[in-house]
Amino acid sequence: MEDGQQQRQPLLTPTNRRDDAVFSTEVADIPPITGVRDFSREFLIETKKLWYLAGPAIFTSLAQYSLGAVTQLLAGHVGTLDLAAFSVENSVIAGFCFGAMLGMGSALETLCGQAFGAGQLDMLGVYMQRSWVILISTALLLCLLYVFAQPILKAIGQTTAISEAAGVFAIWMIPQLFAYAMNFPIQKFLQAQSKIMVMAWISAAVLVLHTIFSWLLMLKLEWGLVGAAVVLNSSWWLIVLGQLIYIFSGPCGRAWAGFSFKAFQNLWGFVRLSLASAVMLCLEVWYFMALILFAGYLKNAEVSVDALSVCMNLLGWTLMVAMGMNAAVSVRVSNELGALHPRTAKFSLLVAVITSFMIGLLLSLILIIFRKQYPSLFSTDSQVQDIVVELTPLLALCIIINNVQPVLSGVAVGAGWQTVVAYVNIACYYLFGVPLGLILGYKVDLGVLGIWSGMLTGTVLQTCVLTFMVYRTNWTREASLAEDRIKKWGGQNIDSDVKQ
Template identity: 50%
Template sequence: MKSEKIETQQLLPKMDPKNFEIETVHKDHGTGKNIREKTWEESKKMWEIAAPAVLTTVAQFSIGFVTIAFVGHLGEVELAAVSVVQNVLEGFVYGIMLGMGSALETLCGQAVGAGQYDMLGIYTQRSCIITFITALLLLPLYIFTSPILNIFRQSKNISELAGKYALWVVPQLFAYALNFPIQKFLQAQSKIWVMTIISLVVLGFHVLLNWILVIKLEKGLLGAAIAENISWWLVVLAQIVYVVSGFFPDSWTGFSLSAFKSLFSFLKLSLASALMLCLELWYYTVVILMVGWLNNPEIAVDAISICMNLELWTLMVTLGFNAAISVRVSNELGANNPKAAKFSVIVTVLTSTVFGVIFTVAILATKDYFPRLFSDKPQVINETSKLGYFLATTIFLNSIQPVLHGVAVGAGWQWSVALINIGCYYVFGLPFGALLGYKLDLAGCLLQTIVLIWFVVGANWSKEVFTFISSSTLNQW
């Protein structure tokens, strides 16, 4: 623990508290420049991070999205089974793995800022060890998927088929375990475009692979599972090869026994971010399980899953803005620029909202047509179309909420947002959702967005600078 604290202290920026008030008063963002120039400059900084982040998240999420599109034409039960595995099991695991890897966002970012590049490789190896052990602990969920779904009173047909599919996609579990730590390693060094290219190439290959295995060779769910496993491991292996091939002589010096030190302390670093993220992702898991209790669950799960996959696909776009604003806010607060941090929030929220409007209009215009991409069954198409207005509204709210989420991460409000998520989604959203179904996914999201807007608007950014510097990560660790 002592060695971990020494490492942390070496990475934290040193700043004389006496200079804080003077710098805050006199340092202004873009003094003498008009609002148009300032907005253009901030937009360029935002897009440098957001553009590759958007493409990467969309491409990787689309691997599962493409699978759903092909499986949907096999039958109602097949679509429902794969949807349950993706939204319940893999959604649950995805949240944990991403949360476990989130410790690197702080540590690697500080290491780069402090010029301690040799620590990046060690931190990444530590994270891989933790996520791999976590994957082993989560393995029983894949093995016992069918009985677990039966306990939650899911349809017997769906449960049995979902159990088979879950066993077939076990390799993805361990791909997740390595993917997120490696991603954070690359992101910390602004090598996001490499991840983007890898993800886009693999996505194109994944479409071809599904067409061959599911359509031409008629391998059904097994073919879909094989395609997903191959695609995810191609992403991971390509990133690993890039990291260890000599492109990072300062930050990757080979495997080190130091990676096994202070593992427990390293694990604790990600708890707040992991909790904040998991509480939101797991909400979708619970909603799918609740839908499985309805009459005619195959049709209901299919309709909800189609809507949720579209909602989550658009959410991947706004997660790019989430990453951008998180970096921008933390950088500006760390550089003692409260006005710049606040201005960055405004620009990013407005940009993401424009995309939200575009997606909303697209859903409303195609609500009678987009369900046909996922199913040939008239009942499924009809039920999905009925949810079009609620889906469009939720997508619009999701263009704002993740950006505010990123502000919270950049400002170090993880525990506060975790509590907000509990209140909005679990105390408010789920009880009403039990009565009104998918429509209250909208209510929980709306309430959370309102609370986060109030939280951000009411923030004292000058005070946040001092809090960020004087009592940031070190005191929490």
């Protein structure tokens, strides 16, 4: 074969494997693709690498999301008010804080991913500890939202009954907030090293325990929302403790060298990067949280909130598939940019987008086929079930779009574009999508269908803008910026063997 057509060395072989991680720095950048045969070969190679990460990442995302989803499903069998209270607290109060914690933790996807790709393993543990300091401090401030949840929900127009029930439940859920603060930096630390399988096993074990004890406390012992709070808090902390035990036991090698005072150095600069990541991601998480909030202003609010929460629950489950792919492509792009492999980073994005689109299409078809059967799993109220059936076609379309959009966001995080994407999100979501949704929902009197349709249009616009940004990206320049970013945050020069 010609030089440009040479088959690249396999990802994991006895000669280039170190531990169980995917070290992209062990192979050169992909050669230029000049035909269908080249494309097919590289697509297969990249698909294997991507699914090595995406498979367990998707399972981990699904398992952790299912903790709240299982609780919501059981709350629907406790009572309509209980379901509405849990949905509002989980979507508005916990959803707000979840977005903030996950967003700030996502700064590590850029830093840890690129440092790992460059071989600067000793910085990963320091980055995680800095993130712990920042996120725990942020959690202390966010506790005020939980304490004053009841008056906040009343002030934004929720009914008195829903506000009071959700306000009490929010106070019980404060321990979950601090579990978020610990969990997200740990996950980004492990993801950057491709140690995702251990996260999947821990999440699976906790989900089994969570399901059993939720049924026991909420329904069998009739503890209701008190039982939901006890089990949900315990489950999140079990995940944190399981991951910490794994890290402290030594499998991460140089990436974890123990606690260090370096975690308190350059905190303000780290805060700025974390805030940029938080704003970008929060604007996405809060966007769909706003759907539940706006539904609370409609006539027959409890039924509207319950129906929309069922759809959001299902959307969330399918979105976890995309978020798993988001994590995988973020790791792949940041690792490859850190290793100075711009063509591989670009091709990894293409493979991820195609794969996510096909998955979203399959999930949507399944949902359409069983649209008259699945609503009864979430609620015994016939009105709620009828509205869910009516919303299913829109839900299916939303699943397809939202399976592609998180992948593009994952590339943005992997490449360090958080600030730019934050501005894109403000314009597309809040200056366009929300006003259009409110007009269709209230002025045109389309109710939940109108609100969701308008806001979905904002998501489509944002996806188009991100696609254009990716298309116009100079990936060679991004690789150079990744090297500069590693040096700025405490790493050394990339080894000469990486710069091949």
